[in-house]
Amino acid sequence: MENSNKISEVTEAFNLPGKLKECIPYGNGHINDTYRLTCETPEGIRRYILQRMSRRIFKNPQELMENVSGVTSWLRKKIIENGGDPERETLTLLNSRENLPYFVDSTGDYWRIYLFIEGATCYEQVKDDNDFYQSAVAFGHFQRLLADYPAETLHETIKDFHNTPDRLKKFKKAVAEDVCGRAAAVQDEINFILEREELTRALYDMQKDGRLPLRVTHNDTKLNNIMIDDKTGKAVCVIDLDTVMPGLAANDFGDSIRFGASTALEDERDLSKVSCNLHLFDVYAKGFIEGCGGALTELEIETLPLGAILMTFENGIRFLTDYLEGDHYFKIHREGHNLDRCRTQLTLVKDMQEKLPQMNEIIEKYK
Numbered sequence: 001m002e003n004s005n006k007i008s009e010v011t012e013a014f015n016l017p018g019k020l021k022e023c024i025p026y027g028n029g030h031i032n033d034t035y036r037l038t039c040e041t042p043e044g045i046r047r048y049i050l051q052r053m054s055r056r057i058f059k060n061p062q063e064l065m066e067n068v069s070g071v072t073s074w075l076r077k078k079i080i081e082n083g084g085d086p087e088r089e090t091l092t093l094l095n096s097r098e099n100l101p102y103f104v105d106s107t108g109d110y111w112r113i114y115l116f117i118e119g120a121t122c123y124e125q126v127k128d129d130n131d132f133y134q135s136a137v138a139f140g141h142f143q144r145l146l147a148d149y150p151a152e153t154l155h156e157t158i159k160d161f162h163n164t165p166d167r168l169k170k171f172k173k174a175v176a177e178d179v180c181g182r183a184a185a186v187q188d189e190i191n192f193i194l195e196r197e198e199l200t201r202a203l204y205d206m207q208k209d210g211r212l213p214l215r216v217t218h219n220d221t222k223l224n225n226i227m228i229d230d231k232t233g234k235a236v237c238v239i240d241l242d243t244v245m246p247g248l249a250a251n252d253f254g255d256s257i258r259f260g261a262s263t264a265l266e267d268e269r270d271l272s273k274v275s276c277n278l279h280l281f282d283v284y285a286k287g288f289i290e291g292c293g294g295a296l297t298e299l300e301i302e303t304l305p306l307g308a309i310l311m312t313f314e315n316g317i318r319f320l321t322d323y324l325e326g327d328h329y330f331k332i333h334r335e336g337h338n339l340d341r342c343r344t345q346l347t348l349v350k351d352m353q354e355k356l357p358q359m360n361e362i363i364e365k366y367k
Contacts, residue, residue, distance in 0.1 A: 008037075010050065010111045013096050013103040017041045023050070028124065031057050031242070036116060040274060047116035048094070053102075054108050058242065061102065061110040063155035068112075068241045069101045069147065070154070071216060081155045088117055088236050089261040098187075109195060120227035122235050130233060132260055133224045133287040138235035139256065140291020143249055147295035151246040154216065158243065161219060162251050164200040164314045168193070171317045182324055186339065190321055192346050196313065203248055203303060203310055211299055217247030221256040231289060249300050250307025253288055257281060257308035258315065262348055267340045274347040276355055281308070282362045287365040302367050305359035309352045316345030336342040 002089045007023050018041030026036040026049065033052040038045060053061050055274040075090040088275050091117040093101045098228055102112045109187065160166045174185055183190065183192070206212040219227070227237040259266070261280035289301065319342035322329045327338050352359070 001080050006105060006107075007050075009105055010103055011037065012198050012310070013105075013111075014063045014094050014115075015097050015115050016048065017046060018337075021045075022339075024148060027122070037113070040090055047118070049114040049116050050111065051114075052111050052244075055109070057217065058157060060155070060157070062319045063356045064157045064242060065100075065110075065112065067154050067157060067244050071149070071241060072243050074149050075145055085280035087115055088120070090250060091115075091239060091241065104233060117227050117237055117239075119230050121230055122227060122239070126223055126260060128275050129280075131223060132226070133283050134224045134228060134233070134235040135260070135288025136256065136284040137222075137291040138226045138238055138281055139221050139252055140288040141235075141254070141293070142238045142291075143215060143217060144291060144293045144295040148318060149216050151214040151216045154244065154246050156245050158245070161243070161245060162311075162314065163204065164310060164317075165204055167314055167317050167321070168197060168200045169366045171321045171324075174321045178324065180324065186320065186323070189339075189342060189346060192350075193313075193320065196349075199310065199313060200317075202306055203250055206299075206303070207248055212248055212250075212303065213297065214246045215249050215301070217245060217249065217252045219243035219245060219247060219255070221252045222259055248307070249292075249296055250303045251311060252307075253284075253304045254307030254309070256284055256288075258312040258345075258348065260284060261308075262344075266344055268344050269340050271343060273350045274344050276308075276348060276357060276359075278358055278362070285362050286366050289363075302360075304363055305352075305356055308359070309349060309356070312345050312352060316342050316349060319345060322339060 011020055016039050020037060022038040023035050023041050024353045025034070027034045033056045035050040037048040037050050047181060058064050072091050072093060076086040079086045079089045094113040095101055100262070102110050104110055123131060169191065198347060203212065207214065220240060225238060225240045226235050228234070229236045260279050263277050264331065268274055272324045285304065319330065319338045320335040323338035323342060330338055332338055
């Protein structure tokens with residue numbers, strides 16, 4: 001827990017209303033330090049989310065906050081135009097006394113405060129089809145509301161995040177250098193990736209030659225980044241906008257499928273358990289396309305299954321690269337953990353490639 005002097009320094013910088021009654025650690029995030037603040041005001045209790053941004057992960061917090069501020073302001077305007085409630089349907093940033101959406105404390109740490117969204121919950125795991133469907137609708141609706149946002153004006157907060165050809169280049173370097181002497185034992189996995197080298201350029205080339213438009217993408221489209229209304233069970237808000245960047249709609253769709261429609265955990269050792277559940281693919285495709293509400297081009301919709309394959313393939317490449325380099329990027333909890341993760345992803349890629357005709361049929365059904 002932060003010492004009370006630092007919390008006081010930060011909360012005073014944001015001129016919070018009323019009296020601060022409570023500050024407690026909140027949520028399960030692995031990157032930023034998050035607290036829930038409770039303030040007592042003449043109008044009643046107001047709650048807020050306070051976050052210290054990770055300097056280890058985000059090297060330029062000003063640019064990150066420009067992205068978040070720009071996107072949330074845009075969403076707020078659209079939600080009001082649609083007759084919605086902007087305090088529940090998008091994140092609401094508080095400005096500091098210096099009229100900035102963040103505050104730099106005396107030790108150089110960056111902090112921000114959001115309004116707390118009442119009456120809604122984030123879930124770590126899918127309980128039923130409706131949860132997965134609701135997350136799909138929410139991420140699709142996110143695309144719809146931001147369809148005319150000038151995506152090229154956003155900063156790239158993590159450079160080359162979904163530049164798959166660049167991921168392959170780094171992988172080849174890791175194989176060639178083989179600093180840990182691990183390459184000989186993973187030749188099957190290396191060959192699997194190299195045999196599919198052309199796949200890495202599929203979406204990248206379509207964007208470069210103008211066939212696929214740059215979109216505002218979330219880049220972490222997991223269920224736990226959606227707030228679900230406690231009463232209605234419907235998605236109300238997309239949260240965690242730190243990785244919002246210019247990208248492709250198929251990437252956001254694909255990462256959801258990679259994680260949410262797999263029949264096994266990301267690090268499952270029994271590869272016979274790993275496959276893509278076509279029923280869950282169908283559930284998510286229906287919700288995402290409905291949520292987009294006609295905002296995507298025909299080609300964007302057609303490339304959604306390819307996005308699922310490519311995001312899974314990209315993660316497999318990243319896990320194996322990290323394994324070859326000595327496990328310095330992804331946290332591991334056992335020997336060979338990144339290799340296990342790589343193998344599940346590559347098994348899933350093979351299964352998805354075999355099921356591509358059925359995936360295309362599902363997309364066609366909702367197009």
